[in-house]
Amino acid sequence: MDADSGVDAQAGLIAYYLAKGIPVLHFLNIKGLAVQSGIPVDGDPRAPLPSSIVSTRKKPSWPLIVSLLIAGTALAIRKPLRKNRHSAYSKMRDSQKKSVAMY
Numbered sequence: 001m002d003a004d005s006g007v008d009a010q011a012g013l014i015a016y017y018l019a020k021g022i023p024v025l026h027f028l029n030i031k032g033l034a035v036q037s038g039i040p041v042d043g044d045p046r047a048p049l050p051s052s053i054v055s056t057r058k059k060p061s062w063p064l065i066v067s068l069l070i071a072g073t074a075l076a077i078r079k080p081l082r083k084n085r086h087s088a089y090s091k092m093r094d095s096q097k098k099s100v101a102m103y
Contacts, residue, residue: 034041
C-alpha cells in the first residue's frame with residue numbers, strides 16, 4: 001500500500017480505496033441483504049426463461065451465404081500473386097544478367 005494513504009497494509013483493499021475517497025461496494029452476504037430488503041434472488045435455475053427475455057427471431061442467413069459465394073468466387077478467379085511476383089522477379093533478374101554479360 002502507499003505510504004501516503006495512511007492505511008496499514010494488513011487493512012485490505014477496501015480500507016485502502018475508502019481512504020483514497022473511492023466509493024466501494026462490498027457484496028458479502030448479498031443474498032441475506034436482499035432477503036431482508038424483500039428483493040427476490042436466485043429463482044429456480046431449472047425454470048424456463050420468460051418469453052420476453054428470450055429472442056426467437058431468426059436472423060436471415062442469405063447475406064452470409066451470398067458473401068461467402070462472392071469471396072470464394074473472387075479467390076478462385078484471381079491469379080496467384082506469388083507466382084506473378086516470382087515470374088516478374090525472375091524476368092528482372094534474367095534481364096540484369098543479360099545486360100551484365102553484354103559489358
